Amino acid sequence: MTARLGVGKLGVGSFLLALALVATLSAQSQPDRSKPPALGAAPQLKLPAIQKRTLSNGVPVWVIEAHEVPLAQVTLLLKSGSSDDPTGKFGLASLTAAMLDEGAGSRSALEIADEIDFLGADLGTSSSFDASAVRLGVPVARLGPALSVMADVALRPTFPAAELDRVRLERLTDLLQARDDPATVAPMAYARLLFGPTHRYGTGAVGTTATIKGFTTSDLKSFHAATYQPGNATLIVVGDLTADSVMPQLEKQFGSWRAGATTATHTTVPTAAQPKERQIVIVDMPGAAQSQVRIGWVGVPRSTVDFFPLQVLNTILGGSFTSRLNQNLRETHGYSYGASSRFDMRLSAGPFFAGAGIQTDKTSEALREFFNELTAIGRPIPADELTKAKNYVAFGFPSNFETIGDFSAQIEQQLVYGLPDSYYADYVKNIQAVTAEAVTKAAATYIQPQRFLVVVVGDRTVIEPGIRALNLGMVRTMSVQEALGE
Amino acid sequence: MRVRILLILLAFLTVPLGAQAPAPLQVPYQQFRLANGLNVILHRDTSIPVVAVNMWYYVGSANEKPGRTGFAHLFEHLMFEGSKHVPEGQFDILLEGAGGDNNGSTSNDRTNYVIDVPSNALELALYLESDRMGYLLDTMTPQRVDGQRDVVKNERRQSYENRPYGMASIEIDKMLWPPTHPYSWPTIGYMEDLTAASHADVVEFFKKYYAPNNASLAIAGDIDFDRTRALVEKWFGEIPRGAAVEPIAPPAAILTGVQTKTLTDKVTLPRLYLTWLTPRFYAPGDAALDVTSSVLAGGKNSRLYKRLVYDTQMAQDVSAFQQSGALGSQFQIVATAREGYSAADLQKVIDEELDRLRKEGPQPREVQRAINQMEASFYQRMERIGSFGGKADQLNAYMFAGGGPDYFAEDLARYTSLSPSDIQSAAVQWLPADRRVELVVNPEGKK
Numbered sequence: 001m002t003a004r005l006g007v008g009k010l011g012v013g014s015f016l017l018a019l020a021l022v023a024t025l026s027a028q029s030q031p032d033r034s035k036p037p038a039l040g041a042a043p044q045l046k047l048p049a050i051q052k053r054t055l056s057n058g059v060p061v062w063v064i065e066a067h068e069v070p071l072a073q074v075t076l077l078l079k080s081g082s083s084d085d086p087t088g089k090f091g092l093a094s095l096t097a098a099m100l101d102e103g104a105g106s107r108s109a110l111e112i113a114d115e116i117d118f119l120g121a122d123l124g125t126s127s128s129f130d131a132s133a134v135r136l137g138v139p140v141a142r143l144g145p146a147l148s149v150m151a152d153v154a155l156r157p158t159f160p161a162a163e164l165d166r167v168r169l170e171r172l173t174d175l176l177q178a179r180d181d182p183a184t185v186a187p188m189a190y191a192r193l194l195f196g197p198t199h200r201y202g203t204g205a206v207g208t209t210a211t212i213k214g215f216t217t218s219d220l221k222s223f224h225a226a227t228y229q230p231g232n233a234t235l236i237v238v239g240d241l242t243a244d245s246v247m248p249q250l251e252k253q254f255g256s257w258r259a260g261a262t263t264a265t266h267t268t269v270p271t272a273a274q275p276k277e278r279q280i281v282i283v284d285m286p287g288a289a290q291s292q293v294r295i296g297w298v299g300v301p302r303s304t305v306d307f308f309p310l311q312v313l314n315t316i317l318g319g320s321f322t323s324r325l326n327q328n329l330r331e332t333h334g335y336s337y338g339a340s341s342r343f344d345m346r347l348s349a350g351p352f353f354a355g356a357g358i359q360t361d362k363t364s365e366a367l368r369e370f371f372n373e374l375t376a377i378g379r380p381i382p383a384d385e386l387t388k389a390k391n392y393v394a395f396g397f398p399s400n401f402e403t404i405g406d407f408s409a410q411i412e413q414q415l416v417y418g419l420p421d422s423y424y425a426d427y428v429k430n431i432q433a434v435t436a437e438a439v440t441k442a443a444a445t446y447i448q449p450q451r452f453l454v455v456v457v458g459d460r461t462v463i464e465p466g467i468r469a470l471n472l473g474m475v476r477t478m479s480v481q482e483a484l485g486e
Numbered sequence: 487m488r489v490r491i492l493l494i495l496l497a498f499l500t501v502p503l504g505a506q507a508p509a510p511l512q513v514p515y516q517q518f519r520l521a522n523g524l525n526v527i528l529h530r531d532t533s534i535p536v537v538a539v540n541m542w543y544y545v546g547s548a549n550e551k552p553g554r555t556g557f558a559h560l561f562e563h564l565m566f567e568g569s570k571h572v573p574e575g576q577f578d579i580l581l582e583g584a585g586g587d588n589n590g591s592t593s594n595d596r597t598n599y600v601i602d603v604p605s606n607a608l609e610l611a612l613y614l615e616s617d618r619m620g621y622l623l624d625t626m627t628p629q630r631v632d633g634q635r636d637v638v639k640n641e642r643r644q645s646y647e648n649r650p651y652g653m654a655s656i657e658i659d660k661m662l663w664p665p666t667h668p669y670s671w672p673t674i675g676y677m678e679d680l681t682a683a684s685h686a687d688v689v690e691f692f693k694k695y696y697a698p699n700n701a702s703l704a705i706a707g708d709i710d711f712d713r714t715r716a717l718v719e720k721w722f723g724e725i726p727r728g729a730a731v732e733p734i735a736p737p738a739a740i741l742t743g744v745q746t747k748t749l750t751d752k753v754t755l756p757r758l759y760l761t762w763l764t765p766r767f768y769a770p771g772d773a774a775l776d777v778t779s780s781v782l783a784g785g786k787n788s789r790l791y792k793r794l795v796y797d798t799q800m801a802q803d804v805s806a807f808q809q810s811g812a813l814g815s816q817f818q819i820v821a822t823a824r825e826g827y828s829a830a831d832l833q834k835v836i837d838e839e840l841d842r843l844r845k846e847g848p849q850p851r852e853v854q855r856a857i858n859q860m861e862a863s864f865y866q867r868m869e870r871i872g873s874f875g876g877k878a879d880q881l882n883a884y885m886f887a888g889g890g891p892d893y894f895a896e897d898l899a900r901y902t903s904l905s906p907s908d909i910q911s912a913a914v915q916w917l918p919a920d921r922r923v924e925l926v927v928n929p930e931g932k933k
Contacts, residue, residue: 031720033571033621036580037613040606043535043708068533069868110796113786118855120862139862166799173755173802173824180650180753287752289647290640322578331575334636337644357644388583395585395604398536403869 042395047424050411051243055255061235062411063243066404072140072239072246073404074147076154076254077412078132080227082205083269083347090200091207095167095215096223097127100134102163105152109163112149121146125153129205129269130347131416132227137405140240144249151253154228159220171212179480182285183357186292186457189283189483194298194351194453195272197485201350209486230257232264236411238404269348272298275451278473283483284460290357291458295370297451299352302345302417308430309438310343310446315389316439317341317377317447318354322388324373325354333369335362343446347417352446360459364466367454371472374449381439394431455483511864511894513877516711522727523699526718527881527891529706531871537707538872539601539611541619542882544702545695546595547675548668548734548813556638556675557683559592561691563634565599566590570621574630577614584610591874594669595812596886598879602872605708609717616721619701623692628685635680642674650753651927658761661745661923662816667736669813697728702885706871706878736813739763741921748926755802758829759925760819760836764916767810768887773900774912775808775817780856781848781909782806782819782839787855789839790819800827800835812887817917829926840917847910860901864894 051063082093101123102109116123121138123146134154138146178184188204195202206212235254237246274297300310311319318325318341329339339356354374358366401407414423456463460477468475516528547558566588568574581588586603601611646652656672663670703722705714741763765771782790783806794801804821821832870876884893 030724031613033613033617036572037609039584039610042585042606043604068531069865071862071865071869110787110792114855117785117787118851118858120858137866139865166796169799169824170795170802176754176825177650177802177822182648183644285752289643320582322575322582327575330637330640331633334633334640337637337641357640357648359640359643388579391585392582396587398604399587399602402534402871403866 045398045428047401053243053247055251057230057255057257059230059233059235059254061237061250063246064238064407065242066238066407067240070140070240071404072138072143072241073408074136075236075408075412076134077234077236077415078228078232079416080232080264081127081131082129083200084227084267085200089211089219090203091211092215092219092223093127093132094205096220097125097132098167099159099164099220100125100157101153102167103158103160105156107152112153115149119146123150123153127205147249147253155257157224159217161217164217168212171206172209175209182288182292182457185283185480186294186455189457190294190353190455191351192485193281193455199272200269225260226262227264229260229264231259234415236408238408271349274298275453278450278452280454280467280472280475282460282464282467282477283455283457284477284479285457286459288360288459290359291363291456291463292357294353294355294455295452296351296353297453298349299343300345300446301347301349306442309434309442311393311431312389312434313439313442314341314343315393316381316385320392328369328373329356329366335359335366360462363456363458363463364470367467367470371449374447377447378443381436386436386439390431390434394428397427511898513881513892513894515881515891517891520698520719520723522725524722525702527704527885528709528711528714529877529881530709530711531707534871535605535708537603537605537608537705537709538876538878539615540704540878540882541599541615542702542886543597543696544700545597546593547673548594549695553679554683554687555671555679557687557691558597559673560634560638560680560683561688562590562592562597563638564630564688565618567630567634568625569617570624572614572617580610592673594673600873600879612717612721619696619698620725623689626688631685631688635683639680646674651751651757653749654759654925654927657747657749658759658923658925661747662761662763663739664737667739668734669811695731698722698725699727700731702882704878704882734813739814744920744922744924746924748928750930751927753927753929756823756829757927758821758832761923762817762917764808764815764817766812766814771912771916772810772815774904774908775916777853777856777901777904778909778912779806779808780859781852784856790836793835793839794821794832800824801832837919843913847906850906853904853906853909857901857904861898864898
């Protein structure tokens with residue numbers, strides 16, 4: 001299947017609305033097409049309540065009832081992630097999470113997989129920079145037996161040495177294969193060049209070939225003991241059940257979980273220094289049909305006071321189909337299948353980047369257009385463009401709550417980033433309150449193209465002369481191995 | 487059609503009594519047809535104040551003519567570029583301004599368009615969708631064709647040429663189907679054909695395929711049936727019916743032996759693709775092959791995953807799937823060799839396992855495990871109303887396949903009724919070692 005957009009998106013929310021009444025016209029009359037039909041009043045967001053309970057050992061349980069489909073999602077969230085990787089052990093949080101279901105309690109890796117698959121369930125174990133999670137999706141009728149496996153996996157992993165070696169090989173091979181793909185190399189090289197090899201955000205969550213080779217089962221056990229603790233955890237339940245019905249089951253599986261010898265500590269990733277001047281790095285991939293481009297610098301943490309202006313700003317710049325970058329690079333010039341931008345917000349300031357895949361022979365032309373737009377965004381935003389962006393973000397917000405998995409992911413964000421319960425109810429209002437001045441101020445602060453790092457992963461012999469001729473700044477060239485540091 | 491109705495009855499009869507379905511799998515709907523032939527399906531989901539407007543045109547890359555491969559998809563892109571009453575760019579601007587999203591996709595068999603909007607923007611969505619059905623050509627220009635031609639060429643570069651192993655599927659389709667079979671060319675098209683596409687082609691294609699009688703509109707979400715029906719009649723009723731579209735008459739597709747080929751790519755590891763021609767969607771064998779793919783490569787305990795990735799660790803990954811189409815299907819096994827192993831090493835193990843499956847059949851638990859996963863996936867598919875794969879899209883998909891819009895329970899019954907011997911039979915009949923396509927992608931610089 002070939003789609004208009006690389007990624008289909010959107011959905012809907014579990015909220016209610018009073019339908020605006022619109023007079024229906026006669027079916028047979030010629031409709032008036034001279035202008036688009038007027039919109040009625042926008043639907044109001046009304047989410048089901050978050051019911052907050054607590055297990056006997058103090059683990060908070062947040063339950064959201066969603067009765068449309070007989071499914072349930074149970075997530076055990078730990079507020080420790082790759083940011084808490086010890087120095088020299090980048091990748092430990094990620095590997096620990098990945099190894100949870102490779103043997104737990106009295107169950108082997110194969111037994112865990114067989115039980116979960118037989119129940120028609122999904123059991124995922126993963127981590128991000130800011131958190132780790134065990135996520136169970138299951139037909140609600142089979143929740144009990146699936147929860148028993150989940151509790152083993154989360155609380156009693158055995159980290160068998162043979163399974164570690166297998167998963168290690170899998171991860172090493174993943175890193176090897178990553179070098180084949182320009183669209184994978186580009187974000188990895190961009191992060192490493194922007195944050196540097198010693199900053200945690202400069203290396204992917206999985207770590208490096210060297211760190212992956214070095215991990216032992218005792219590393220995994222130590223990290224698990226230190227971070228998978230009741231005081232560091234929250235259970236999130238969304239689905240076709242009630243709080244009263246699910247609490248005894250959770251108590252049975254997680255209630256006797258006890259704190260370890262030490263409490264979990266959290267590492268604050270330092271804010272990386274911004275580039276002082278613009279620089280361009282060409283990462284050579286001979287014969288590439290497109291150049292994968294990433295342009296930007298260090299962005300903002302999720303706690304930024306400018307969160308709402310930045311949502312609107314980025315929507316205008318590169319966060320929607322009608323955004324300036326996509327319109328320019330795709331619709332006006334046809335250099336790309338799509339261009340976008342993004343502030344990757346974490347507990348500390350993650351990367352901001354604008355990016356696209358550009359046909360090789362238009363790379364320098366496209367870079368010029370990128371910088372035209374990154375400069376133009378600093379000028380006052382026309383009122384209709386601002387309104388469109390605000391409406392798109394505000395009225396599209398419910399799409400984040402369509403499935404129980406979507407809803408659960410939102411609650412995870414709330415917990416990890418300490419958002420208030422009023423966050424959801426106030427979201428639309430907060431977006432609508434963003435002023436043109438706030439957007440322009442945010443642009444001036446967070447979009448400074450004269451200091452941006454430019455990473456271009458492409459066919460050097462074809463693209464280098466044109467890029468140099470742009471005189472954007474110092475140009476360096478390197479191999480994929482150099483760019484990724486291995 | 488007669489064959490298909492018979493199948494539905496059979497499926498009903500073979501549902502085991504007391505099957506453990508946790509709740510009835512139903513999507514109630516209203517259906518009607520406008521005088522111009524447009525089929526309309528309405529599904530009401532009052533818990534959600536969002537509406538999905540989903541249009542299927544019964545045209546895909548299989549309808550393309552020689553020298554114009556990729557045209558159905560290029561045409562799809564042009565559907566977003568404006569129509570008589572909707573200036574260029576306004577389609578997206580109006581929808582985003584209402585908080586909506588949209589997209590389109592093209593397959594061999596059909597082209598679908600999705601618009602998801604807050605329920606207050608239902609009429610806006612119908613206005614936009616109907617204007618491009620009724621008035622696309624009024625403002626179509628060669629310049630618009632040129633613009634999207636460049637975009638689509640970049641889509642091809644990004645998704646095929648510049649992606650590791652990206653050219654494999656194009657090569658496999660070429661080997662699998664006879665050259666005159668419309669599944670033998672890629673939906674994305676050949677570069678030279680994209681270059682050749684003209685404004686005149688757009689006019690011809692639109693007139694031939696984009697008529698209301700060759701389309702189906704599904705609307706799902708927080709709607710009022712009567713009001714929605716009136717709005718559909720208001721905006722689509724005036725669009726004239728087109729000439730009936732002749733069904734595609736593809737040549738017979740039969741493999742009589744093994745076809746092999748080796749490509750090289752800028753990749754680190756070799757990858758093996760084994761592909762068979764298999765029964766078209768919903769035909770006998772189709773569901774059994776879905777379950778077969780799960781028995782072979784779904785999860786850690788599946789036969790190929792366990793042998794290749796878990797036990798011997800010769801492979802980085804292995805997958806298997808039945809890709810079903812209206813004119814025929816293909817079953818594919820894909821595996822990537824780790825350092826130190828070749829595609830031939832993997833093929834030897836895969837053949838051993840296929841042979842074992844053909845001879846002994848699967849264990850009951852393997853089949854039940856696959857069916858249970860399939861059943862759970864049917865409920866997951868009930869969660870979304872919009873976008874690709876949401877309820878509106880699924881109603882149209884079942885409609886297109888001929889079973890009627892609410893075919894969910896019948897479709898699930900195709901799976902729950904399967905026994906281990908059905909899987910064994912499917913493997914014997916459809917996955918023979920001596921009639922298939924074997925493609926290897928090797929790293930450049932190696933043999």
